[in-house]
Amino acid sequence: MDRNRILEGQVAIITGGGSGIGRSTALLLGKQGAKIGLLDRSEDEAAKVKEQIERDGGECIVVDTDVSLAEQVEAGVRQIAEQWGRIDIVFANAGINGTWTPIEDLSPEDWDQTHQINLKGTFMTVKYAVPYLKRQGGSVIITSSVNGTRIFSNIGASAYSASKAGQVAFAKMAALELAQDKIRVNVICPGAIETNIGENTNRTEEAEEAAIPVEYPEGSQPLEGKSGSAEQVAELVLFLASPPSSHITGAQIFIDGAESLLIG
Ligand code: NAD
Numbered sequence: 409m410d411r412n413r414i415l416e417g418q419v420a421i422i423t424g425g426g427s428g429i430g431r432s433t434a435l436l437l438g439k440q441g442a443k444i445g446l447l448d449r450s451e452d453e454a455a456k457v458k459e460q461i462e463r464d465g466g467e468c469i470v471v472d473t474d475v476s477l478a479e480q481v482e483a484g485v486r487q488i489a490e491q492w493g494r495i496d497i498v499f500a501n502a503g504i505n506g507t508w509t510p511i512e513d514l515s516p517e518d519w520d521q522t523h524q525i526n527l528k529g530t531f532m533t534v535k536y537a538v539p540y541l542k543r544q545g546g547s548v549i550i551t552s553s554v555n556g557t558r559i560f561s562n563i564g565a566s567a568y569s570a571s572k573a574g575q576v577a578f579a580k581m582a583a584l585e586l587a588q589d590k591i592r593v594n595v596i597c598p599g600a601i602e603t604n605i606g607e608n609t610n611r612t613e614e615a616e617e618a619a620i621p622v623e624y625p626e627g628s629q630p631l632e633g634k635s636g637s638a639e640q641v642a643e644l645v646l647f648l649a650s651p652p653s654s655h656i657t658g659a660q661i662f663i664d665g666a667e668s669l670l671i672g
Pocket of ligand 1: 423425426427430447448449473474475476501503504505552553554597602603604
């Protein structure tokens, strides 16, 4: 096995590949030989990632897709499968923090938006890829969060945390259901990672004021004293996407420098 081009000949779909964790993963998987299909609603950012992948000698298609819309996800997945004849890897990663505010102030519409992108978007990405993955088997990786199962961060993240917990439950059920088709499904739970996601958070003043004060002995994380990088998360996704992880499915893997262990 050539570990320099470990994904040679494989096709990977990455949602939210225009920025942050998805972007770094697209670049890394592309360097490892995978053809990359990027589904993102930020077409301009995704186009820049495509250019970089091509500069690195890889192949990439961008499909302007809002993962909360079934018809767009179905069409995007089909376009990539038809272009390259297969889908081997699915990284269901697109997500938003959404609105962070106390429960009594959280509107049902804001709740729905967070769930439609984070949870329903994950379900639909997997659903529409399964018929292609079934042909030869494959690997699905879902980006949840430490918020998915541990009490962490601020008051105000109820919709986000519930959507992230839903992704964990969905991933485990999918791993069981799809094992007979040789499709592995794993879920990753990052802690704080340096990306653009914070800038896009609608955090109200109340949520800011109600934030649980977190004071760590040194820096913001026990292991490295700082937030993780998107590149570190991409390395985990590469491992889960490739043959060295062939016996791992249904796993929930924290990548947070032990940050969440401080909180419980
Ligand atoms: P990011 O904002 O840098 O990137 C998110 C990407 O998703 C963007 O390219 C954006 O355009 C895309 N996206 C958002 N909504 C979409 C939609 N409806 N349809 C299609 N694409 C959409 O953020 P990131 O930090 O890289 O986030 C990636 C994933 O990681 C998310 O699921 C997030 O919840 C999770 N996560 C991030 C952190 C962190 O600290 N950054 C921690 C835990 C989990």
